[in-house]
Amino acid sequence: MPTSEQPLEAGEQKATGRRVVGIDLLRICAGTTVIFVHVYGQPANHQWFYPWNLAIFLVLCGYFWRPGRRFVDELRKRGRTLAMPYLVWLIVIVVVVTTVPTRAGRYPVRGIVDALIGGSHAVGPFGTLWFVSALFFTCLLYRLLDRIPWVGQVIIAIAAIAVAYLFGPVLATTPLAIGQAVPLLAFLIAGRGVAKLVPLVRYPLITGAGMLVVSAATIAFVPLTPFDLKSGHWGTPVIEPILSVVICAALILIAGRIALPARIASLASLLATAAIAVVLGHLVVVTEGRDDLIRSSIILVVAVVVSWVGAAILRISPLSLPFTGWRRFRPGIGVRTAVPEALRRAPSSSPQPASPAVEQSH
Numbered sequence: 001m002p003t004s005e006q007p008l009e010a011g012e013q014k015a016t017g018r019r020v021v022g023i024d025l026l027r028i029c030a031g032t033t034v035i036f037v038h039v040y041g042q043p044a045n046h047q048w049f050y051p052w053n054l055a056i057f058l059v060l061c062g063y064f065w066r067p068g069r070r071f072v073d074e075l076r077k078r079g080r081t082l083a084m085p086y087l088v089w090l091i092v093i094v095v096v097v098t099t100v101p102t103r104a105g106r107y108p109v110r111g112i113v114d115a116l117i118g119g120s121h122a123v124g125p126f127g128t129l130w131f132v133s134a135l136f137f138t139c140l141l142y143r144l145l146d147r148i149p150w151v152g153q154v155i156i157a158i159a160a161i162a163v164a165y166l167f168g169p170v171l172a173t174t175p176l177a178i179g180q181a182v183p184l185l186a187f188l189i190a191g192r193g194v195a196k197l198v199p200l201v202r203y204p205l206i207t208g209a210g211m212l213v214v215s216a217a218t219i220a221f222v223p224l225t226p227f228d229l230k231s232g233h234w235g236t237p238v239i240e241p242i243l244s245v246v247i248c249a250a251l252i253l254i255a256g257r258i259a260l261p262a263r264i265a266s267l268a269s270l271l272a273t274a275a276i277a278v279v280l281g282h283l284v285v286v287t288e289g290r291d292d293l294i295r296s297s298i299i300l301v302v303a304v305v306v307s308w309v310g311a312a313i314l315r316i317s318p319l320s321l322p323f324t325g326w327r328r329f330r331p332g333i334g335v336r337t338a339v340p341e342a343l344r345r346a347p348s349s350s351p352q353p354a355s356p357a358v359e360q361s362h
Helices: 021-039 043-049 055-063 071-099 109-117 129-145 150-172 175-200 204-221 239-255 262-272 275-291 296-315 320-324 341-345
Strands: none
Touching (some): 021 055, 021 239, 021 262, 021 275, 021 296, 055 239, 071 129, 071 320, 129 175, 129 275, 150 175, 262 296, 275 320, 296 320
16 A cells, blocks of 8 residues: 555656645555554454555555556556565565564564565565555556456456455465455556546535545444455455445545645655555564564554654655655655646546656556
8 A cells, every 4th residue: 555656656647747745645644554553453443444544555546547558568667666666675674584683583484485475474574565566466457457448347346346255365365465466456446436436526525524424434333344455354245345445535535625835745745655665664663663562652653753754765865766666756846735626627547747756646
């Protein structure tokens, strides 16, 4: 999960060619909940956050998907925005865990080997790497399929969910989580579906709020099995995949109506486009804090502040490209402070030029 280029990365927003502040805020909130659930790992938090806090990045990737791009161009783009930060952060984390001592001692060699394998094998400070590599392969897979007629894509999404329930835990153990590309494809297709439905919603705020209330009631009162994308567990069949998409759609409906002053919108754009750095790097802080037996509340505050501030500094520095996948941030360029009429009608499928520093689609 993470700006609008993926779940995690910055992308071009086809509706306007500019960033929409509500979507940026949504990505920041999702990135922060990722930190929260890694600090407070109680089952209740899994129940309330796991169905959507990573899925939202995938759904947004589909929501802003640009159909018709050549596969080689997709490979080049995802290589820059996903694979490069993945490799850079992997190297940085390895250096940190092998040089910074904790009360638990040096990080085991076996843990580093597992991190290199990736997927569900990567744990501890490497625990979120799986999502970026899985997203990389999911985008490439969908690029091969996005010209299939919509009915065919819906059938593919249903089949992908069936695969998740049949083979999810096995696919999660594949190197670099490459097998996860098949089930996660359902979320990208769902995002395309949400984009088609948004213009039909007359009252997005009321509708989105109502969808969240129904979703919260479902989580609170319906017995559900654990939902954990990393381990390949998709929870209660039928109910939880639908619940996940409904929550994501509701958040998109609400976020699309948010308008903020230009300076705040620019700050939101800065942070959102650095979200991939937060997702990949925050577990270093969390793991170090746990090894040193620091209280969870302190770990949470430090992890949130250090992760977002550090990511913002990277985003405005010459290191932005290798660590976030995007060129150095330039404040105020292409930031949409008000709700764009195009977004109210849904993302356009026709490509429009956008500044590389602020583009928000896929």
